[in-house]
Amino acid sequence: DAIKKGAYYYFEKPVDRARLLIIIERAIENLRLRESHRLLSEKLFPGAAPIIGEHxxxxxxxxxxxxxxxxxxxxxxxxxxxxxxxxxxxxxxxxxxxxxxxxxxxxxxxxxxxxxxxxxxxxxxxxxxxxxxxxxxxxxxxxxxxxxxxxxxxxxxxxxxxxxxxxxxxxxxxxxxxxxxxxxxxxxxxxxxxxxxxxxxxxxxxxxxxxxxxxxxxLPPLRDRLSDIPELAEYFLAKHGEKGVPPVREITRESMRLMLRYAWPGNVRELASVIERAVVLAEEGRITPDVLPPEIRDEPAGHVSHLFPLPPAGVDFEKVEESLLRQAVERSGGVHTRGAELLRMSYKTYVYRLKKFGIIPA
Ligand SMILES: Nc1ncnc2c1ncn2[C@@H]1O[C@H](COP(=O)(O)OP(=O)(O)O)[C@@H](O)[C@H]1O
Ligand SMILES: [Mg+2]
Structure with missing residues (x-):
C-alpha cells in the first residue's frame, strides 16, 4: 500500500541495516537518473524554453x-x-x-x-x-x-x-x-x-x-515593453553567440541604444533573428551597429532637431497630453496658475483641459 502511495521500498521488521543502506543508495541513484533524464528531455524538447522578461x-x-x-x-x-x-x-x-x-x-x-x-x-x-x-x-x-x-x-x-x-x-x-x-x-x-x-x-x-x-x-508587443530588450538580447546572445568566430559575447552600448529606439514590428521573433544574424556578421566578438539591419541602424533623419522625438511606433497623442497635464498639476502642487505657466497655457485653457481628462472635477 505504501508503495502505491509513492514509497520507494518497504521493510519487514526487524530492519537489516546493511540492506537499508543499499536500498537508500539505489533510491538516490534512481533520483539522479531521473534528474539527468529531465535535463536531457529539456534539451531534446524545446518546450521548456524559458519566458524571458521582467515587464x-x-x-x-x-x-x-x-x-x-x-x-x-x-x-x-x-x-x-x-x-x-x-x-x-x-x-x-x-x-x-x-x-x-x-x-x-x-x-x-x-x-x-x-x-x-x-x-x-x-x-x-x-x-x-x-x-x-x-x-x-x-x-x-x-x-x-x-x-x-x-x-x-x-x-x-x-x-x-x-x-x-x-x-x-x-x-x-x-x-x-x-x-x-x-x-x-x-x-x-x-x-x-x-x-x-x-x-x-x-x-x-x-x-x-x-x-x-x-x-x-x-502578450504585449515588444515596443510596449522596451525595457525587456536588454535581457532578451542577452538571452539570444547567450544562445547563439558561441556560433560566432570568434564567439560573440558583447553588445555594444551604441547597438543597444539603437535597438531600444526601434519599433520591432516582428516583436521578439525579429529580435531573436537580428541577434542571430549579427553574431554571424560580427567581427571582434562584439555586436556593433554596422552588423545590425539598416532599419535599426539608420535612425530617422533629422530627429535630433525635434523637441520630442516621435518614437518609431508613434504615440497616443491624448495620452501624452494627459500625462503632461498630470505632471504639471503635481509639480505645481495643484496651483493652477502655476501649472498653466508650466505648460505655457492660459489659465482658462489649462483648467478646461484638466476637466476634459477628468483630472479635476468638471
Ligand atoms: N518571453 C520570451 N522569452 C524568450 N523567448 C521568447 C519570448 N517571447 C518570444 N520568444 C521567442 O521569439 C520567437 C517567437 O515566439 P513565438 O512564441 O513563436 O511567438 P508567437 O507564437 O506569438 O508568434 C521564438 O523564437 C521564441 O523563442
Ligand atoms: Mg506563432
Missing amino acids: PSIREIKRILPRVARSDAVILLTGESGTGKEVIARNVHSMSGRSAAPFLAVNCASLPDTLFESELFGHERGAFTGAHRREIGLFEAASGGTLFLDEIAEVKLDIQAKLLRALQEREIRRVGGKENITIDVRIVAATNRDLEEAVKAGRFRADLFYRLNILKLA
Whole structure:
C-alpha cells in the first residue's frame, strides 16, 4: 500500500541495516537518473524554453502560469505575431500534469478547409478521394496532452461548429465516421486578431468565443515593453553567440541604444533573428551597429532637431497630453496658475483641459 502511495521500498521488521543502506543508495541513484533524464528531455524538447522578461505584463503572466497550467481550462493567448504566444503555450504544457503526453501545434490558417478538418479530427477510410486508410487527427493524437490551435480566428464557420462540439462535449467524430470518440486534450488557442471584432463581423461564432475566452492572457508587443530588450538580447546572445568566430559575447552600448529606439514590428521573433544574424556578421566578438539591419541602424533623419522625438511606433497623442497635464498639476502642487505657466497655457485653457481628462472635477 505504501508503495502505491509513492514509497520507494518497504521493510519487514526487524530492519537489516546493511540492506537499508543499499536500498537508500539505489533510491538516490534512481533520483539522479531521473534528474539527468529531465535535463536531457529539456534539451531534446524545446518546450521548456524559458519566458524571458521582467515587464509587469510578463511578470504577471509568469506569476499566474503555474496555477493556470495545473487547471485543465482552455487558455486563449492574444498578441501580435512573434510576441511569444507559442512559448507560453509550451510552458503551460510542460508545467501541467499533461507534460508526459504530447504537445501538438497546428496553424489554423495553413490548410484548406477539408484537409484542416481531417487534420483536426481524422478521417475514416474512403471518407473522401485519397483517403485510402483511416487516420487519426490531432485531437486523438494529442490524447492526454495539449493541443495548440494557432491563429484560431482563421477557422471557417463550419469547422468552428465542430470545434465547439469538441470543447463542449469532449467528443469528436472523424470525417466520414459514424461513432463519437471521447477525447482528453487541453486546448490552448492563440490569435493575433481581435476575436471580439470577428464575432461582431459574423466571422466567428459567439458561443465558441465564450468557450475559448475563459482564461485570456494578452502578450504585449515588444515596443510596449522596451525595457525587456536588454535581457532578451542577452538571452539570444547567450544562445547563439558561441556560433560566432570568434564567439560573440558583447553588445555594444551604441547597438543597444539603437535597438531600444526601434519599433520591432516582428516583436521578439525579429529580435531573436537580428541577434542571430549579427553574431554571424560580427567581427571582434562584439555586436556593433554596422552588423545590425539598416532599419535599426539608420535612425530617422533629422530627429535630433525635434523637441520630442516621435518614437518609431508613434504615440497616443491624448495620452501624452494627459500625462503632461498630470505632471504639471503635481509639480505645481495643484496651483493652477502655476501649472498653466508650466505648460505655457492660459489659465482658462489649462483648467478646461484638466476637466476634459477628468483630472479635476468638471
Ligand atoms: N518571453 C520570451 N522569452 C524568450 N523567448 C521568447 C519570448 N517571447 C518570444 N520568444 C521567442 O521569439 C520567437 C517567437 O515566439 P513565438 O512564441 O513563436 O511567438 P508567437 O507564437 O506569438 O508568434 C521564438 O523564437 C521564441 O523563442
Ligand atoms: Mg506563432
